[in-house]
Amino acid sequence: MHAPENRLTRAFRSGSPPREIELKLELASGSMDELLRHPALASLKPLPDKSGQLHAIYFDTGDHALRREGISLRIRHESGNAVQTIKASGPHGSVAMDRGEWETPANTGLDLSAAAGTPLEALLSDEAIRESIRPLFTIDTERRAFEAEFDGSLIEVALDQAKASGRHQDFTFTEVELELKRGEPAALFAFARALSQAAPLRLSTLAKSERGYRLLDSASLEPSRAKPIELPKKATCVEAFQVIARSYLSQMLHNEALVRQTQDPVALHQMRVGLRRLRAAVSLFGKQLLTDPESEAVKDDLRWAGQAMGQARDLDVLLARIRSSETAYDKSQIGKVERCRGKAYRDLLETLESRRFMDVLLKAAAWIEAGDWIGASENQEARERRVRNFATDELSRRFKSLRRNGKRLRKRSEEERHALRIRIKKLRYGTEFFASLFPSCKDSKHREILADMLGELQERLGELHDLAVGSSLVPSLVETSPERAERRREKLLDKSRSAMKSLSRIDPFWL
Template identity: 65%
Template sequence: MSAKQKPKQDEPREIELKLELASGMAEDLLAHPALAKARPLPKQSGQLHAVYFDTDDYALHREGISLRIRRKKGKAVQTIKAEGPHKGIAMDRGEWETPVDGELDLSAATGTPLEKLVADKALRARIQPAFRVETDRKAFEAKFDGAVIEMAFDRAKATGGDKATAFSEVELELRQGDAGALFAFARRLSEAAPLRLSTLAKSERGYRLLDGGPLSPFRSEKIKLSKDATCAEAFQVIARSCLAQMVQNESLVRLTQEPAALHQMRVGLRRLRAAISLFRAQLLTDSESAEIRDNLRWAGQALGAARDLDVFIERLRSLEDAAPDPSQMEEIERRRTEAYRDLIETLESRRFMDVILQTAAWIEDGAWRAAGENGRKSARRHSARDFAKAELSRRFKRIRKLAKHLRDVDDEERHELRIRIKKLRYGTEFFASLFKSGKAQKRRKAFSSLLEELQENLGDLNDLAVGGSFALYLPAVPPKRLERQRAKLLDRSEAALAAFAKADPFWL
């Protein structure tokens, strides 16, 4: 079985939420009233010494598998973990534990995703210690919202090669009950100390030390929906993926301040807002969902200034002969530095952290999922495939209608058309797995290509219309040349819209 294949129903599962704790806030967290009622777990607490194993080319890691031996109080336990089918904020992994005498026991891989890999004798022979993680742990068991949750507060240090990194984190592992309780409990704990959602397992921190190269931004992963998924199930899978992309890149933005990381973080946020828009009338009509929309709009505005400067600097560097003089570039770079300073301050604020926690909790167990009147309950259970057909058709029809008057409307209305096109493009991506036939896939690729072309052309038109606060740094463009550029873009947009209007919907 492939390591990333869908797990069997009887596989042991680990559902775990990780949170980063700001330095110096441990005592505030441990003094939270919710932990005063929690039962200490002395057997799970103490010093943990873990060695992680892999091949020299990280074959296990590439397959989503971690293999470790953890020693505590003279006893050693071997653990195999494997990623679940859907990556999200909560880590949902297969987990298999075996007491050992301190050495690897690869016979315990039988029946696990590791079995297929270690069947290769050459690969098996190359498995060796890769890095180690030393942890000082305090563990508790808490009952919250009908769930039993094991909480571990860890002060840890990962060491790989000649590099090391120290970190503090909170692990919330579901022992009994619904996964939504993990997020609700995390929000409760964040009242005492700022907690940041994290998608980094301890093993991943070790691999990052070994890699040593620049960290790549996290791009959106393909959404995989089951053919019989309900609307509620589909929205959760989609929203989890979008939020995970945002959170993964947020950590890179704080670490590297790289434009590509901020771009992908913003893409994750826009995808999430588009998903909410798509499902809004069907599922998300409650007041909590409205609050989430407002919060995410604020978060998007917080990312805007720095990203706009990144795009503008990239544009200036592409001008070559017409680029601004060095003093102007120095002023723009200074403004970018200030924008990133403000951005990092926002990302590290309690408000931003709570917006992310609140959004995650809402996705998992928000008011929109609660049992209510028959109409709401029926909407949640409605076929996602049928919903996708109706929603994509409605949006397609609306865009075709607006497109007929492209030259007659003002710049603001054209910008609104671009936003509608972007949402339809994301919807095309979200629901692609529900329409798998060869004909549907061919149509979808052509459909997506047209949407991308339209989005780009209308975006360029919007740039010409808005100008922006950076116009003084651009070389002066004669009005007639601007008008020619505008006319050319309108021609391109009209041609693309004409082709789009005749496109065959892949969902029908």
């Protein structure tokens, strides 16, 4: 793998403000001792001065004003000393945490004057916020710290067994923190993959402070939805793909943790959306950038991950539909669907806990940051191409293909209509990925019109697909009479054809 000159590398080298570039991994099972026996850790240099018992107190207002701004404030007690730390989140959507970090001695307690020159300073100008900052929760950690030389980079390795406590509740967790002290961020991922051979490690996007907040506020367990993508106009295709892919892998990771914890259907849906958007980005850039064998292997991995989620999600949709249907279902029918759904979720959770699934996500993160595709000699011109020019050509090609393949909808087979729906979805995602490259008011208006049309067409074709697949999920379930099903099918086909005709008359916003 190659180490790209990306946002994380530039942030580390800039020196102002100070940055913390860190990768977090959660130990899914087993013990730290198993991890320590791995050959990758045999040559680590112990750091006794950074090991031991850590007691951290986190501060915020009662309504979590600091957290809303991506800021954490803590005092950590270690070896008889106290250090106050302010951290500020970097750009959204990165799996490796890229944060500003400011430390000052705190042996006399909380010192808000130390916020001068940090993002916290602006918040403290509000007297109400300043006066209401107080301790919220604590995190106690037993840490074993080491230093590793790996791929020419210096990495600090912290093996943490920790407990978050607040409001008479506590939660224990075990994690590995890899912090880049010198060198390239790509080394963090390569080292993490080496460690994953010893013990099941899953990528985590949760800072310790976030675990404390979740202990206090169950509402923070809400599913993560796609965030707007911001691409600089002069971004290259490599830079643009990395920004997009990081964002949706992060969305997937956040929701995967919720699915394991709560089995929330919305979390599963958003996890699947994150994966679909990631795969759509791979499809959009694929022929230009992602032609190497490693990229093909990652595509296969992501396809497998998507298939693992499909059955449970389809049954969620089916169950929601029959519960809201005008058709009267007896309890035995609904019970059968619920049992099928329960089994599908058990199978899904088993997959999410598997070493294969964890490795798929870790490999994908490493590939996004430092995959072979970044240095492939045959794609150098495409990698350096301005993404705005690429977006114009790629969206035009896909839009033309969609209008051509959208004709004669009634005569298409169900498989052909489903394939058309996938094309529509990829085009819709593409218009969202590249929206920031076309910021004018006129472009925005046209983009909204196009998004509405694509969304409507995707929804109608999706309903047709659901109508076709429902009975295959639970063969003994008869959702409605054949006559009623046919009337609904005809109505959806009429609406789809009408939406397709409207789409053929719209002017693309990117031209």
